[in-house]
Amino acid sequence: MKTRDLTELAARNLREAVLRNSLTTLGIAVGVASLVAMLSLGVGLQELANKKLSKSGLFDAVFVSSKTNQRGIGRQNPPESSTPKEPAKILDNEARQKIAALQNVVEVYPEIRFPTEIQFEGKPYSTTVAGIPPSAKAEGAFDGMKGNFFSNPDADEAILQIEFAKDLSSQPDSLIGKNLVLRYAERQPLPAEPTTKKSKNAAPGADSADEITGQSPGFSIVPREKTFRIIGIVETEPATSVGSFGRGRLLIPMQVAEVLRVAQANDLRGLLRRSSSKQTYDSLTVRVKSPTQVKSVEDTIQQMGYGTFSLLDATKSLRLVFAVFDLFLGIFGSLALAVASLGIVNTLVMAILERRREIGILKALGAADRDIRRLFFAEAGVMGLLGGIFGVTLGWLIGTALTFGTNVYLRQRDLPPIDLSSIPWWMVAGAIGFSIVVSLAAGIYPASRAAKLNPVEALRYE
Amino acid sequence: MGDALVHAVDEVTVSVRPKEFVALLGSSGSGKSTLLNLMAGLDRPSSGAIFAHGRNLAEMSSEDLAQHRSHTIGMVFQAFNLLPRMTLEENVELPLRLAEVDRNNRAGRVREAVERVRLSARLTHRPSELSGGEQQRAALARALVNRPTILLADEPTGNLDSATGDAILHLLQEINESLGMTIVMVTHDRDRAARYAHRIITMGDGKLLSDGTKI
Numbered sequence A: 001m002k003t004r005d006l007t008e009l010a011a012r013n014l015r016e017a018v019l020r021n022s023l024t025t026l027g028i029a030v031g032v033a034s035l036v037a038m039l040s041l042g043v044g045l046q047e048l049a050n051k052k053l054s055k056s057g058l059f060d061a062v063f064v065s066s067k068t069n070q071r072g073i074g075r076q077n078p079p080e081s082s083t084p085k086e087p088a089k090i091l092d093n094e095a096r097q098k099i100a101a102l103q104n105v106v107e108v109y110p111e112i113r114f115p116t117e118i119q120f121e122g123k124p125y126s127t128t129v130a131g132i133p134p135s136a137k138a139e140g141a142f143d144g145m146k147g148n149f150f151s152n153p154d155a156d157e158a159i160l161q162i163e164f165a166k167d168l169s170s171q172p173d174s175l176i177g178k179n180l181v182l183r184y185a186e187r188q189p190l191p192a193e194p195t196t197k198k199s200k201n202a203a204p205g206a207d208s209a210d211e212i213t214g215q216s217p218g219f220s221i222v223p224r225e226k227t228f229r230i231i232g233i234v235e236t237e238p239a240t241s242v243g244s245f246g247r248g249r250l251l252i253p254m255q256v257a258e259v260l261r262v263a264q265a266n267d268l269r270g271l272l273r274r275s276s277s278k279q280t281y282d283s284l285t286v287r288v289k290s291p292t293q294v295k296s297v298e299d300t301i302q303q304m305g306y307g308t309f310s311l312l313d314a315t316k317s318l319r320l321v322f323a324v325f326d327l328f329l330g331i332f333g334s335l336a337l338a339v340a341s342l343g344i345v346n347t348l349v350m351a352i353l354e355r356r357r358e359i360g361i362l363k364a365l366g367a368a369d370r371d372i373r374r375l376f377f378a379e380a381g382v383m384g385l386l387g388g389i390f391g392v393t394l395g396w397l398i399g400t401a402l403t404f405g406t407n408v409y410l411r412q413r414d415l416p417p418i419d420l421s422s423i424p425w426w427m428v429a430g431a432i433g434f435s436i437v438v439s440l441a442a443g444i445y446p447a448s449r450a451a452k453l454n455p456v457e458a459l460r461y462e
Numbered sequence B: 001m002g003d004a005l006v007h008a009v010d011e012v013t014v015s016v017r018p019k020e021f022v023a024l025l026g027s028s029g030s031g032k033s034t035l036l037n038l039m040a041g042l043d044r045p046s047s048g049a050i051f052a053h054g055r056n057l058a059e060m061s062s063e064d065l066a067q068h069r070s071h072t073i074g075m076v077f078q079a080f081n082l083l084p085r086m087t088l089e090e091n092v093e094l095p096l097r098l099a100e101v102d103r104n105n106r107a108g109r110v111r112e113a114v115e116r117v118r119l120s121a122r123l124t125h126r127p128s129e130l131s132g133g134e135q136q137r138a139a140l141a142r143a144l145v146n147r148p149t150i151l152l153a154d155e156p157t158g159n160l161d162s163a164t165g166d167a168i169l170h171l172l173q174e175i176n177e178s179l180g181m182t183i184v185m186v187t188h189d190r191d192r193a194a195r196y197a198h199r200i201i202t203m204g205d206g207k208l209l210s211d212g213t214k215i
Helices: A003-016 A018-055 A093-100 A134-138 A162-168 A254-260 A265-273 A291-303 A312-354 A356-364 A369-412 A425-451 A455-460 B032-040 B062-071 B088-098 B103-116 B132-144 B162-178 B190-196
Strands: A061-065 A105-110 A113-120 A123-132 A157-161 A179-189 A219-234 A250-253 A283-288 A307-309 B005-008 B012-015 B021-025 B073-076 B150-154 B182-187 B199-204 B207-211
Touching: A003 A018, A003 A369, A018 A312, A018 A369, A018 A425, A061 A291, A093 A105, A093 A283, A105 A134, A123 A162, A123 A179, A123 A254, A157 A162, A162 A219, A250 A254, A283 A291, A291 A307, A312 A356, A312 A369, A312 A425, A356 A369, A356 A455, A356 B062, A369 A425, A369 B062, B012 B207, B021 B032, B021 B162, B021 B190, B032 B073, B032 B150, B032 B182, B062 B073, B073 B132, B088 B103, B088 B132, B103 B132, B132 B162, B150 B162, B162 B182, B162 B190, B182 B190, B190 B199
Parallel strands: A123 A250, A157 A219, B021 B182, B021 B199, B073 B150, B150 B182
Antiparallel strands: A061 A283, A061 A307, A105 A283, A113 A123, A113 A179, A157 A250, A179 A219, B005 B012, B199 B207
16 A cells, blocks of 8 residues: 555544544653653753853853962862972963963953942942953843943943942932942052062962062052942842852942052052062953863963862762753653553554454455554554644643743742743654654554454454 | 366365356355355465466465455455445545555546446445445445456345345346456355356355256
8 A cells, every 4th residue: 555545544544533542642642741841841950050050150260379279179189299399370460361362261350359438429338349350241140130231341330239229229220320439549559669689489488589670569559539330230249250259249340440450458468478569369260161161271270380270070960960860850751651652552452453344344455464554553653743743742831831830939039030941952853753653662563463363354343 | 266276175176267157155154255255365275275367375475365355356245344434435445545556547447436336426425324235336336446357245135125135136247247257256045146147156064065056
């Protein structure tokens, strides 16, 4: 029999016992739907976690310090010798340029955060100012912010943290567009003064000595003021570096913050350790293109002689957790599908009993065993296809309903909405394909049984 | 059958010539239906041979037997055996589907067969909407549609009243004469067998009792 005739006959047979066949198809659909819903939930949560984590600015960053003995979380360093082999290298501007020039590095910036005072509408407020690098714009913290991110990296603009904004005004939204005056202490180098030459290498802990520079190591502090325009209000606080989880309430562009040359707490320590006023950093944050490149960048920086720190290992364990999670969800979904395929076997075996006579007639009219087998097979396949399509739709609906419900819940708690379930195209194709394959496999036994039916006995059957 | 010789179980040896109308007579359980099924290739003999057009059905693969049923044999049953959910037209078309006849030729072939049994007005009706006689004529059209050379009829009038039964037998006679189709008909009605068939073969307990007697 030609395929088209076979399909027509199969479709016809399916239509004739519409109730039984739709119930079987529904059984398959429910199996596929639970599979799809569970997998989509797994994939969705994984994507959510990945997105939130990569946007947190923590997993694509390497924190560089001048110390060589810093450990990463969960990382096993080789046992260190009690005395460093070589003195720690200073993180200066030169090092910063070098690191910035490395492959896959997006940005290198220091941590700038200082407590200070601002003037707003004539009243003073004390607060903490933090410099925000341009790359932070992509971070989750700025999703759903009010107003805008900095228009350009050196704009005199400020973003307020919501708590601080509430301090300034009972209606925080009205602050956008207003100006505030930042008062800060600028560090100014002292005039040059003759210095004596020092030995190149000092004892450990004293860091390295600088060459004679014509500058004094000391500095003076001068109070300054600068006006910023408020352009946005952010709810959560962006993490710009490991040290600054929190506590930046007034955010200004990193580049502007650097130019201010604000005296920071560690300047005093630096003054004691160094004999130069040359700009040095306690630590630098290196933003890498993607978390996958963190390892190579980190290795390169370590080879340059600096201490590094990243949270890469944390994501690795997270991925493992999700893989196991997916596996379990998949197993439960497959169980549902196994039950559904038993339904197919049952339906088709029943159909053979019911259609014995018809099979006998077809054989008497010239149908070969192969034709009968293919007919039953095609019916199983069509049920699988329809069940698959319907199941994917149903699974998608379940996922959407779950997402909707979750978002209602989140909205009640003033949290941003999320995509809980995700059905990528491969899952759609895979689920339908799987459904067909399972249905065909379930159809093998009934089909071959039908094909082997003795036509004489089948015709005698009433 | 055709120009072939038929050996069946219980040492029955029968030969049917082309264009012959043979009645296979016997009480129930006499083996006449089994003999018919063997000729049709629906059943296989445990020993012996059945030749149709020179080919031994006993040695054919099940695939070849299906081909034999499809192209050489047309069958009519006592219970009509139409598929209840198909229209008359679809029922008649079914053997064409199984024989993989080209789609464009099917409608013509169906019309031709239905005209021959004079059911053209009933094409779109389902079997349940037809009378017994009409159903048997539809079954006859279905048996003819593939233009077989041999028509096997298993008690074709068994479920019909005598007038309708006669009409069917007339039709068989007509087909035998106009198309030159070989007909083997199983019946237990000796009178009718005598009236329509060229030759009567009588069976009892699976054995051949008589051959050729027309009473």
